[in-house]
Amino acid sequence: MMVVLMGWTNGVAVFQRAMVAVLKDFIPDKVEVFLNDFPIKGPVLKDETKVAPGVRRFVKQHLTDIYAVLEQLDEANLTVSGTKSRSVVSTIKILGFICDAKGRRPDPGKLEKLLNWPTPLHSATEVRNFLGVVGYWWIFIRGYAEKAEPLRTLLRKTENFYWDSSQELEVQSLKEEFKEDDRILGVPFFEDETNKPFIVSTDAGPCSVGGLLSQKDADGKERPLRFESRTLNTAERNYNQFKTEVLTILPCLDTFRHYIYGRRFVLRGDPTAVASVLQKVFSLTDPKIARWLIRIRLYDYTVERISGAKNAVADVLSRILIEAERRISVAALTITEPRRTDHFLVNLYEGKYRTIGLHLSGVESSESEIMRQAAQYCLRAGHLFRRPVGAGMPLRVVCDPEEKQSIVAELHDGVVGGYRGVKGTYEKVRRLYWWEGQYKDVEKYCETCEECQKRFLIRYKEPLHPSYPTRLGEKVHIDLVKMPKGVGNMNDVVNIRDDFTGFVDGRLIRTKAAREVKNLILEYLSRYGCVSKIVMDRGPEFLANEVQSVFKRAGARVSIATAYHPQSNAPVERGHQSLIASLSKWCRGKDSDWPKYLRYAIWVDNVTVRASTGYPPYTLWFGRHCPLPVEFHVHSWTTVNWADNMTREELLAARTRQIAYGLENNLMTTTDRLAVEREKNKVRWDKDVRIRKEKIKVGNMVLLYDVAFERTWTGKLANRWMGPYCVVGALSWGAYMIAELDGSKWKDPVAGARLKLFRSRETPTPAPRPSDPKGKGKAKITDGGPSRRFEVGESSKKRKRVETRKVKDLAVGKRKKWVFLLQRPKRRVRIRKGGAVDAQYSQRTRKRRNVVVTKPKRRRHKRGKDHPLSPRVPEKTRRHINKRRHLCRARVVHLDLVRFV
Structure with missing residues (x-):
């Protein structure tokens, strides 16, 4: 028996060492050594074959490994304690971890001390x-270095x-990491290097770097085996x-070297430049990077460029001080400046900030905790300021939600904001003011800014x-392409x-007349037969x-592509490029000579092998070369005269078999x-383009x-x-049905690539209803949201919407029968009292449209069927009369409805 000498x-x-x-022959496949504790691993693959009554093969293999390890220890004159050993168990606690077939996870009994750690820290x-206790399990935490940096x-x-409160939140967030039950690191598998290689993913942040070791x-x-990171x-x-x-x-390769050294593994990185340097030999001018690359190239890896995530970093291990042993920090209780007794505007603050302000103003006394927090604040001109960390000026503490929003609005929408x-x-905000959750408030405000959303450049697919x-003719695509004026x-x-x-x-065709298109389609159907489905654009x-009547008689289903989305008709749209290139x-x-070569271009397209099918379209369509x-x-094989070598019966039989x-x-x-090629195209498309999350x-x-x-655009x-x-509706092929805010639905679907989510803000409480200029009613203006009432000359400046609209004039006309609403210069809506506006407005063309005034309910009995504004008069006639009499003209971008209530 060998004993380590004391001292x-x-x-x-x-x-x-x-x-x-002693156990080098069993490391790391069967044994992991930590001083006098070394667990013996069981087989990775459980073979359930019975080799003896009640004994399965994987159990026998495990017992054989135990016997081999004990023999090796006996040869080295080492003794094993039988009372302390545990043999053939499915789960075991080792050094604060619970290890089983799924992997390793922290011991809940050890974590209880961490979860009950008292705060605040003094x-x-x-x-x-x-941090020492948390650092013992840092390999389970993703982004540990970044999360622990404030502490x-x-x-x-x-x-x-x-x-x-910010440090308190950091402590609670680190505790929350261990309250989840899925903190399990996988078991490494060393026996299949080809199908299950180790994967090392790395990424860098502004203040920390790290990586992840994973395996399928x-x-x-992919399951994580451990995380690694450190601060810069x-x-x-x-x-x-x-x-x-x-x-x-x-550092990631050095930490994971016991797993990956001498083995082929996958190295994932984000920047393209780094991936290129790792794959090829470059002459670098920076000697430090050159030395790093020499060490990196000692490993056997395959570079894969993919976005990584910031991962965790280790720290030292320590223990909690007992409450009686806790030392009081003298520096924390030292008064660094004389106490001031300034006037405090108590109504502007709430919660702990009100208590701190009252303490600094000398109005009321506070406990030691308030005194400690008050050292971070000062009182000036009745306002509470937070002292800076390091150099800088104090920050004004803001508690009122409306004041917070007004500050962000001024620094985002104002003259110094610039959106x-x-x-x-x-x-801009954080250098002047301070409140909890400041970044989230700014982020929410900017994301809900209507002007910023309407100017956003990025489009999602x-x-x-x-x-x-x-099968043949299951679906065909038809399209018209505009060409220069040619012969004829x-x-x-x-x-x-x-x-x-x-x-x-x-x-x-000479013109895009429906008659010429009809004749062309009839010619196609009579020559090649009817089809099941026809896809076309909205021409x-x-x-x-x-x-359309031709398609209906032919029994073909018509599918119309969404507007401004040529990808819906992609097969024929993409085919235009090949034809135009040949012409x-x-x-x-x-x-002008292009019509002479059109038939040649079509012929070439039909006899050229397509990558998606592997055959020329002519061969598949007609069944022959x-x-x-x-x-x-x-002469080729198909043009050889076989009549000289075969009888007629043999020739016909051979041709029949060949064709059939x-x-x-x-x-x-x-x-x-x-099907395979289109599935590949889908995977490539979904990976390369920016898909909406x-x-x-x-x-x-x-x-x-x-x-x-x-x-x-003119500008x-x-x-x-x-x-x-x-x-109002979502279709299966990526299109959507939309409606105006007043409920009017669009007739045609819209492609999802043309849409993006609109983030709106909460609408303020409506103001009291003012009286009508005439004194007999009240005016209400709506733009799809909650109503707002205005008086003559009142500005309709809305706090929750970025766009500001002003009512310049709301007055009664000469005869006191008409009300004019001038929303913007040269954009006017004039209606009769008691009437409603029905705007003939097109979002697609933005052309000037007339506004039809419908008959008010209260005057319906006074109008006959021949009255110009009667609903019985055809709409076209009413619009004509309105245009001539200049009763209603509208030229708007955002339609406003004006009603009298």
Whole structure:
């Protein structure tokens, strides 16, 4: 029996190296050594085969491993304590962890001390003790270095110790990390390096760097094995992004070297530049980065560029001081400046800030806790200010919610705000004022800013919704492409393309008249047969009644693509590019000659092999190979004269077998391959484009991207988004039905790629109803939200909406029968008292429309059926009369309804 001698300086390290040397043949697959504790692992894969009555194979394998380890210890003259050993157990506690087949997790009994840790912490020693206990389980916490940084700041000698609600929240957040039951780290699997390699993910932040070691489990899901991170010192925080990302990789590899050294693993990083340097050999000018790369290239890895997450970092272990042993920090009780007795505006503050202010003003005494917190504040001119941490000026404490919002509004919407983003606005606010949850308030205000949302540049895409046709003519796409004026005054080309095979046919037309399109479609159907479904855009030539009647008689279902979304008709839209490219090269500068080569371009497209099917469209459509001109000059297999070598009966039989079996096999192969290719395209699309994270649901408020005026803006100051609108329906192919705020539904669906969620603010309480200018009624103006009443000349400045609308004139006309509402210059709505506005307004074209005045209910009995404003008069006639008499004119962007109540 070997015993470590008492008093040896390096006794523990020598003993650890001795144990590793004895059991080196079993590490790390079967044994993990920690001084005199070494668990013997069971088989990773449980073989349930019975090798003896009541004994399964994996149990026998485990007993064999135990026997081998005991033999090795006996040869080294080491003794094992039988009373302290535990054999053949499914779960065991080791060094504060519970280990089982699922992995390892913290011992709840040990965590109880951490969860019940008393707060607040009164000195740097107590903070150090708390971080020491948390640091024992830091490998379970994602982002530990970043979360513990505010507490670690208190340990620096250059900083004064203080404790407030922000530090209290940090302590509670670290405790919350261990209240979840899913804090389990997986078990490493070393036997399958190809299918289950170790994955090292790294990422860098502004003040910390870290990584994650993970591995796929039996279900193919990546499970974390441990986290690693550390904080950056002052010099490292000044590194550029490239240098910081390279620095991130090195400590992670050193920490995980027991798992990955000598094995092939996957190394994930975020920046493309770092991934390129790790894969290739570059001549770097920075010698420090060159030395880092030399150490990194000692490992065998495969680089994979993917976004990572900031992970945890370790800290030292300590213990809690007993309450009786807790030392009082003298510095915390030292008065650094004479007490002032300024006047305090108590009504502006609430909660603990009111108590602190009263204490500083000398009105009432406070306990030791208030006295300690009061050292972080000062009182000036009746207001409470928070002392800065380090250099800087004190910050005014704000408690009133309305005052908070007015500050953020001024620094975001005002003359010094400029509608900047969250970070820019927050930096302005935090340098002048202080309150809890300041960043969240600024972020919420900026996200709900209507002007910012309407000027937002980024557009989100919908996930791809591919179709999977399985037969010829199941679905065809039809589209018209505008071309330069060519020979014979031909201006347009109508193409019809099959979705399954890609077979295309097209015709020249002089004008986009519905009659020409109808004849072309009849020719196509009579030549190739009827189809099940036809997809087209919203061109008037396709929506004409005579064209739709042809589809109806042919029994074809018509699917109309959403407006301003050519991806809905992608097969034929994408095919235009190939045809136009061929025509451009054949014309050689003579653009008017393109009609001469159109049939050649279509022929080339049909005899060219498509990557999605693996066959030319002609072969799949007609079931045979299309003979090409070159085959008659240089004979190929299909143009050889078989009559000289075979009888007629043999030739017919061979041709029959070739056509029958060849066509059937080609169609089956095409169906499978087309489904695989389109699924790959969907995965590629969903990965490369910016997909909306939050799904649009029925009832959400959305903004609509103004595609129609995207290329016709006269300046750079126009809004890119219109709305808001309400979603009233969600379709399965990524389109939505929307409605105006007054409930008027749009006739056609809108593509999801043109929508984005609109975040609105709470509406203030309506003001009291003022009297009517005439004194006989009250005016109400609505814009889709809650009502607001105004008097003559009153400004309708709305606090919760960024857009400000002013009522410049609300007065009675000469005859005291008409009321004029001038919302903006040259934008006027005039209605009769008691009437309602029914605006013929188009969001798509924004053309000037007349406003029809409907008959008021109270005067319905006074109007006959021939009255110009009677509802019995046709709407077209009423609009004509209104236009001539100039009774109602409207030119608005945001429709306002004006009613008298």
